Amino acid sequence: MAESENIVVETAEKIFSDLADAQTINHDKKGEWKAPLWQALTEAGLPLAWVPEDCGGSGASLAEGFAVLSAAGRHAIAVPLAETMLAGWLLAQAKISSPAGEMTVIPAAPKDRITVGADGTLSGRARSVPFAKAAKHFAVLAGNSIALVDASKCRIEAGIGLGGDNSDIVVLDKVEPTATKPAPKGFDQTQLMLMGGVVRSLQIAGALEAMLDISVRYSNERVAFEKKISKFQAVQHNLAKLAGESAAALAAATSAADAIANAKSFDDAVFLEAASAKIRCSEAAEKGGGIAHQVHGAIGFTIEHILHRFSLRALAWRDDFGSESYWAVELGKMVANRGADELWPLVASR
Template sequence: METESDNIVAETAARIFADLADPQTINRARDASWQEALWRALSDAGLTLAWVPEKHGGAGASLAEGFAILGAAGRYALPVPLAETLIAGWLLARAGIAAPAGAMTVAPARPRDRIVLNADGSLSGISRGVPFAKDSQHIAVLAAGDKGAAIALVKTSDCRVSEGKNLAGDGSDTVTFDRTKVIASAPAPFDASALMLMGAAVRSAQLAGALETILSLSVAYANERVAFERKIGKFQAIQQNLARLAGETAAALAAAGSAADTIEHSDAFDDTVLLEAASAKIRTGEAAAEGSAIAHQVHGAIGFTNEHVLHRFTLRLLSWRDDFGSESYWAAALGELVARRGANQFWPMLASR
């Protein structure tokens, strides 16, 4: 359940985003100089290492507080590796590895990529679609080792990074580990699926946040744009579409919130977390597609311009679907889980909370 303190942390984050990451301002910026002031403010407020315990130099925030930050980041379509640094800090903390300062990301970010911890303590493997790898100083890795999963910290500069971009132009890079030396590594308290589940819950929170904004942008636009001598929001066809967008946004908020709440209160990344995180990523991903299409339709041509901020949200909505498992990936995993449990266990599983 969301508490007062979640709100305080999220409000701090939202204030910083409003001051230093205003989508309109960033959209007009000619260079990336805004990034430094933004990152410094986030770092000074303890937001970048929110999920790192205080003894390791972090803010020691709860998972709920962190997810509230991520919802706010989604509402601003934040184009810096805050979410990735949060997950990296969380992952390192699970192995008792101190988090370094600066931007981080995590690998693997796609479910079929596998990184191996070699007997000599180095890492090997290829990880595709790693968000903001080029922009990060360190990468937290969940690798497969001889004795089970291991968590490792590497310098990005020790890896081979081949630059790529997602639909919105944010870094989505291929990182090659070729006997890459690690700064530290330690056994993980879970298996390799945990990072994908956590990443799915994190992206779900961001997706829900971005949907909230495209809903409010679309409603505001429909209430000001006049056509046929009326505000277009007075037309039933527009109202019906916006109600659908609200439905998709609502589903995304509920699904993302439920997954975050479940992870917060679970001791392990078990089948309950799989049901919740997979459902959230599937449903927020579906809402992203439906919702983006409606928001663009309501905005008409102006929403298709570079000048308008809408694309900052819709293109990230579409891109984030691919990180940490797509809808199809999670749907297959969830379908297999349900089939394995069988028809008689289906309803009890759904109605377990």
């Protein structure tokens, strides 16, 4: 990791540690922790990390931003940091300046489409849009155009995801965008979904790291039958499996992030890395979350326990920007289209 990446991640980690402690948040039923956290993130320039300075952002590299998102996953951050970073990245593709405040991207599902009318207005319906209710602006990919939209001009049907965060339906009915520019040549919705999928993969991997740490710590504190439960072979076996799932998710997610950060375009190699990461991390979220709760026993199932902040969000993140099954099908299609002779050289090159 470069020195600049260290500085950016250390800044993010300090903010998360100081203002997003899981236990403190669990006891704050009014959500008063959100405003100070968002203010600190904004002052550090993290929400617009992927936006060039000439477009109103911090101009951080993709690698630096990915490292921040991994840290955000380790703290189960429940503010639209990842969504605003992704929205800023999308707007930057068309050289549209990013406004201040929370943002999110539309669409957030592979099969949803937003269209541009002859008069330049936008229409369509986007499901499961993360933090749409909290966003002040939307970064919208509509066909071959990228647009900035004032959230107040859209109809939002509020919803709650598995992790307890907003996952809303956004309806655009001939909405006039604040700004619209053509997307770069070759840029399409698949690339947005791949980028979003890697973002979620990093967050899942981070959450699994936290779940492993919490579970190991608990097993060394909990005493049953006059000895720590970490001494029982069955518990050791489960913790080893959880460590394996966490390591696999982290390897897949960071490899995909590295591929995107160093690629000149979203080619087949990036597709392979990103799709595989979302599939493997989604699988790890299910298996790892279950193991973590097993280790904790009954106490882990109480809603007051911090483990839920990580396990439920990891499970919820599986479905954003294409589910595990969706990417498995798409990856299968790519392999079939390339043919058997080209599969091994592609895999071996990674």
